[in-house]
Structures are given as C-alpha cells and as structure tokens.
Amino acid sequence: MFSREWWKRRSLRVRDDKVTKAAELSLRESLLPLCLVTILFFLWGFSYGLLDTLNKHFQETLHITKARSAGLQAAYFGAYPLASLGHASYILRRYSYRAVFIWGLFLYGLGALLAIPCIKAKSFAGFCVCIFIIGNGLGSLETAANPYITVCGPPKYSEIRINFAQAFNGIGTVVAPVLGSYVFFGFDDNLALQNVQWVYTAIAVFVYILAVVFYLIDLPEITDADMQHQAAETHAGDADQPFRKQYRLFHASFSQFCYTGAQIAIAGYFINYVTETRKDTDSALGAQFLAGAQGTFAIGRFAGAAIMHFIRPRKVFLLFLTACIIFVAPAITQRGNTGMSMLYVTLFFESICFPTIMALGMRGLGRHTKRGSGFLVAGVFGGAVVPPLMGAVADMHDTAMSMVVPLAFFAVAWTYALAVNFWPWYRDTCDAFTTAEIGVRDREDAVVSKTMVDEEEAVGMEGQAVGEKGQ
Numbered sequence: 001m002f003s004r005e006w007w008k009r010r011s012l013r014v015r016d017d018k019v020t021k022a023a024e025l026s027l028r029e030s031l032l033p034l035c036l037v038t039i040l041f042f043l044w045g046f047s048y049g050l051l052d053t054l055n056k057h058f059q060e061t062l063h064i065t066k067a068r069s070a071g072l073q074a075a076y077f078g079a080y081p082l083a084s085l086g087h088a089s090y091i092l093r094r095y096s097y098r099a100v101f102i103w104g105l106f107l108y109g110l111g112a113l114l115a116i117p118c119i120k121a122k123s124f125a126g127f128c129v130c131i132f133i134i135g136n137g138l139g140s141l142e143t144a145a146n147p148y149i150t151v152c153g154p155p156k157y158s159e160i161r162i163n164f165a166q167a168f169n170g171i172g173t174v175v176a177p178v179l180g181s182y183v184f185f186g187f188d189d190n191l192a193l194q195n196v197q198w199v200y201t202a203i204a205v206f207v208y209i210l211a212v213v214f215y216l217i218d219l220p221e222i223t224d225a226d227m228q229h230q231a232a233e234t235h236a237g238d239a240d241q242p243f244r245k246q247y248r249l250f251h252a253s254f255s256q257f258c259y260t261g262a263q264i265a266i267a268g269y270f271i272n273y274v275t276e277t278r279k280d281t282d283s284a285l286g287a288q289f290l291a292g293a294q295g296t297f298a299i300g301r302f303a304g305a306a307i308m309h310f311i312r313p314r315k316v317f318l319l320f321l322t323a324c325i326i327f328v329a330p331a332i333t334q335r336g337n338t339g340m341s342m343l344y345v346t347l348f349f350e351s352i353c354f355p356t357i358m359a360l361g362m363r364g365l366g367r368h369t370k371r372g373s374g375f376l377v378a379g380v381f382g383g384a385v386v387p388p389l390m391g392a393v394a395d396m397h398d399t400a401m402s403m404v405v406p407l408a409f410f411a412v413a414w415t416y417a418l419a420v421n422f423w424p425w426y427r428d429t430c431d432a433f434t435t436a437e438i439g440v441r442d443r444e445d446a447v448v449s450k451t452m453v454d455e456e457e458a459v460g461m462e463g464q465a466v467g468e469k470g471q
Contacts, residue, residue, distance in 0.1 A: 012096055012098060012099040012102070013094075013095045013096060013099070014095070014096040014221045014223065015223065018223055026153075026154070029153075029220075030152045030153035030220075032217075033152055033217075033219055033220055034149060034152060034153065034165065036213070036214070036217065036219075037101075037149055037152075037165065038149075038165045038168050039168075039210065040101070040141050040145045040210075041145065041149075041166055041168045041169040041172070042168040042169060042171060042172040043108075043138075043141075043172065043206075043210075044138045044141060044172070045168065045169030045170060045173045046172035046173070046175055046176045047108075047134065047138060047172075047176075048076075048169075048172070048176075048267075049172055049173035049174065049175065049176025049177050049180075049291075050176040050179075050199070051072055051076055051131070051268075054072060054180070054196070058124060060283060062122065065395055066269070066272060066391040066394050066395055066399075067392050067394075067395050068391075069391070070268065070387040070388040070390075071124070071128050072127075072128060072131055073264055073268050073383055073384060073387040073388075074384040074385075074387070074388055075128040075131040075132040075135060076131050076132070076134065076135040076138075076383070076384070077135060077260075077264065077380055077381055077383030078132065078135065079132050079134075079135030079136040079138075079139050080135060080139040080142070080380040080381050080383075080384075081139075081378040081381045082136060083104075083135075083137075083139030083140045083143060083377075084139055084140075084142070084143040084373075084374040084375070084376075084378040085374050085375070085378050087103075087136075087140070088100050088103065088104065088140035088144065088374070089143060089370070089371065089374040091140075092143060092144055092370050092373075092374070093370050093371065096221050097148050097221060097222065098215070098219050098221070100140055100141070100143060100144035101141065101145070101211075101214045102214055102215060103137075103140055104137045104138065104139075104141035104143075104144070105207045105208070105210055105211035105214070106137070106208075106211060107134070107137030107140060108134055108138060108141070109137075109207040109208045109211070110133055110204075111130045111132075111134035111136075111137060112130075112134065112200040112201070112203045112207070113200070113201075113204045114129075114130045115127055115130035115131075115134075115197075116197045116200060118130055119193050119196050119197050119200075120193075120197065139377065142377045143373060143374055143377045146162065146355070146358050146373060146377060147358075147362060147369060147373035148222065149161050149162045149165045150162050150358065150359050150362055150373075151222050151227060151362075151369065152220065152222060158362075159308055159313035159355070159359040159360070160305050160308045160309065160313075162355040162358060162359050163301050163304050163305040163308065163351075163352050163356065164302070164305040165355075166354070166355040167298055167301035167302045169301075170294060170295075170297045170298025170299075170300075170301050170351065171298050173294040173297060173298070174291050174294045174295045174297075174298055176291075177288070177290040178288065178291040179199070180287050182284075224367040224368075224369065224370060225367070227367060227369040243368050243371060243372075248363075248364075248419075248425070248426055248429065249361055249365060249368075249372045249375060249376070250375070251415075251416055251419065252357055252361025252379075252416055253375045253376050253378065253379045254379070254416075255379070255412075255413045255415065255417075256354070256376055256379025256380070256382070257378075257380075257385075258382055258410070258413040259321070259354065259357065259379075259382070259409070259413035260354060260379055260380050260382040260383050261382025261383055261385055261386030261406070261409050262324075262382075262386060262406035262407075262409040262410045262413070263353070263354070263383075263406075264382070264383035264386065264387055265383075265387045265406045265409075266328070266343065266346065266347070266350075266406050267290070267294070267347075268387045268390075269387070269390060269391070269394060269399050270286070270293060270343060271283060271286035271287055271289075271290055272286075272394065273331075273339070273340070273343065273399045273400060273403075274286045274289050274290075274340050276398060276399050276400065277335040277340070277399070278335075278337065278339075278340060279336070289340065292344070293343060294347065296345075296347050296348040297347040297348065297350060297351050298351070299348065300347070300349060300350070300351025300352065301352060301355075303351075304316055304320065304351055304352035304356075305352070312430075312431070313356055313359070313360065313430075314356075314360060314417075314420045314421050314427065314431075315421060316356070317353065317356040317357070317360070317417050317420070318418070318420075318421050320349045320351070320352050320353060321349070321353050321414055322414065322417070323346075323349035324346055324353070324410050325407065325410045325411060325414060327342050327349065328342065328346045328406060328407050328410065329407055330342045331343050331346070331400065331403045332400060333400070335400065339400060353413075357376070357379075357416065358373075358376050358377075360420055361376045362376065363430050363432075364429045382409070386405060386406065386409055390402045390403075390405040
C-alpha cells in the first residue's frame, strides 16, 4: 500500500504542461472526485450561513451597529481576492489542486481554533481577524473547487455539475441558521458565546480530518495542457491570446463581483429585515425564516441543474437573474409577509447565478483556466463591499429601504447575462462547449470507435490501390 508508486501518486506537485487522462474523463470516472469535492461546497455553505446568523447575534450580544456588524462580511469576503489572486492561485499554478484543497482546509481549521479565545474575550475585532483567516481558507478552497468541478468531466455538463455541487452549498446555508436559532439565541450572552466556541471547535476537528482524506485518496489532476486540449477540441475561445486579452473573463469577473455583493447583502440583513417589518418576530424566529429562505435557495439550485438538461444554461441564467431584479424591487416598499415572500422568491432565483457565471466565464480559457478561475473567485470580494453600503443605508433609513442597494448591483450584473445570450462573440463560445462530446462516452468506447473508423479507412485505401493496380 505504501509503496514508492503510492507516495508518488500523492505528490503535491504536478507538471502543468502535460496532457493527462483527466482531459477526457467520463461521467463514471469523474464521480468519486466530484463527490468528495462537493463536501467542500457544503462546508463553506455552512460557514457562510453561520456568518449571516452571527451578524445579528453580535449586534445583540456585543451591542454594535448594523454597519459595524457588516465587518464580519467585510473580513470574510475581503480575504477572497488575497487567496484567489495571491497564495491560492500561486499554489494552484505551481503545485496542484490537491495542494490547494489541503492548504485551504488548514487555514479554515486555524481560523476556527483562533476564534475560540477571541470569543472568550468578547473581542469583535479579534473575531473579525479570525474570520479573515477562515475567509482565506475558504477562498483557497473556492479557487480550486469551482474550476475543478467545472472541468472534471464532460465539458457539455459543466454548468449542470457545478450547480448540482453548489446545491449542497445551499444545504449548508440552511443547516447553519437552523443550528444558530437553537444555539445562539434564547440564552444569556455568556452561554450563547460559549456555544459559538463549541461550534468552531467542531469545525476545526472536521476540516483537519477532511484534509487527511484529501491527501490519501487518488485525485485526478487537471493541468493547463488538459484545458488547452479541450479548448482546441471544441474550437472555442481565445486560448491562444495572451491573458490580458481575455475580455469575456474580465466582464464575467465584474458581474460576479456585483452579483455576489447583492446576494451576500440580502442574506446578511435578512434577519434584520423580517424583525423590523414583520410583527412579533424576534431574532430566533428570524433565523428560522432565514433557514427557510436558504432552503428555497438550495431547491433553486437543484431545480436549475435539472432545467439545464433541457434548456441551454445561458438562457436559464438570464431568466433567473432577471427574476432576481423583478422580485427584490417590491421588498423595498412592501412589509410583513409580503415583503418577506419577495425575498424568498429572490433567493430561489439567486440560486444558479454564482456557479453559472463561474462556468460560463471559464469557457474557452484553455491554458489560462487556472489563472482565470482566480479572477472569477476574486469577484466574491463584492461580498465585502456591498453589505457595508447596505448597512449604512439601513442605519440612515431602515433595512427595507436599503434593499435598493442590492437591486442596483443586480442590474449591473445583468449586463453579463445579456451578453452571453445576445452577443455572438460571447454566445458562440458558450455553445461550443455545451455541444461538445468530449468525455460523454468512456474512452474505451471512443478507442473502439476510432479503431473501426481506421479499419474502414484502411480497407477503403486498400480497395482503391487494388483498383488502380487493375487499371
């Protein structure tokens, strides 16, 4: 078991200029690694859902303003560019996906452990620093996991794969508020903070066990040469152009920034919204309503992935993002159950937007795929910018009125949805991958088919030679 070959297969450094079998993984071959990486999506969904609950929790226990409590989101999502464009990107390009997975889990566990003394000291600033470390860990995981899910398997199913995997992210965002409603609220301040400590201790233990698992399993590595091969096979994109000319990627990254900022802002102030606009609603009940809203978010991802089997992903993306704009607008003026229902529907349609921007933005990047994925993940930085803006508006007016902020950012993100559907330069690149047959059949079937074609060609050439000889 522990032979030299066994250790070699678990090397953290992989040559990036070599085409591997990962370039044409079939559905069956990609199943195991995808299942394991999907656990990571649940993990940061849980962490993100926990953050939304802690936002309201710290407002009450530490007596801070809404704008200041947004420091949690600023620290968490502000770490993403540092990871996706910095250390995680460096490790991904110089070493391997496996190395980034392990590095991200290490940072996540470290931040969770350091959070414990900060919680004991009731230091909000110290806890924000720990959240920043956790954000670096999760940013590292997203830098590797999103492109890995997208490219590990047949290209034509990439949007379906990432939306299905991200649905488990949605499940994590449901579990966290439910847990928070029972663990963080309804206790005196000291006991509630002690419960937060135990939650982060459990997180640290779990992620370190998971890091060991990632080291021990056989994980197919996908290289830049593999992605260049896929781009060449589909005849799509500008992979032969320098990175600075990948303009579709930069548009997708900006759209990701605007969309993610709006999504995070709505979820971060959801509890504030329902406690202010709905009668007889306390924070514990508000957290349960948030869990229900995140449940519609998770359902939306499963539903979106299913719809993409029948309708092109770019069209589903345009429909869902348009619906986000339509349904968040009434939440500004409506109150009570009506306003909350509008946010429920908005979260349903938010569901597929982030992963679909990720998948569409990576289309045709070829050898630039790893670097490009870092830019798309860096777009999550919007989650550090938009919530404080929304919090400032909420402090000046109220949370309902502050919904105008995410509405504006949704509208800007909508420009990318329009481009991939109506601008041929965008649309044709997306569609070239959607119709690709790479990896759809097992390689063994492809080899047999190719052998039969070669034999037919040989017979034809032989018959032609006999005919010419007879003449």
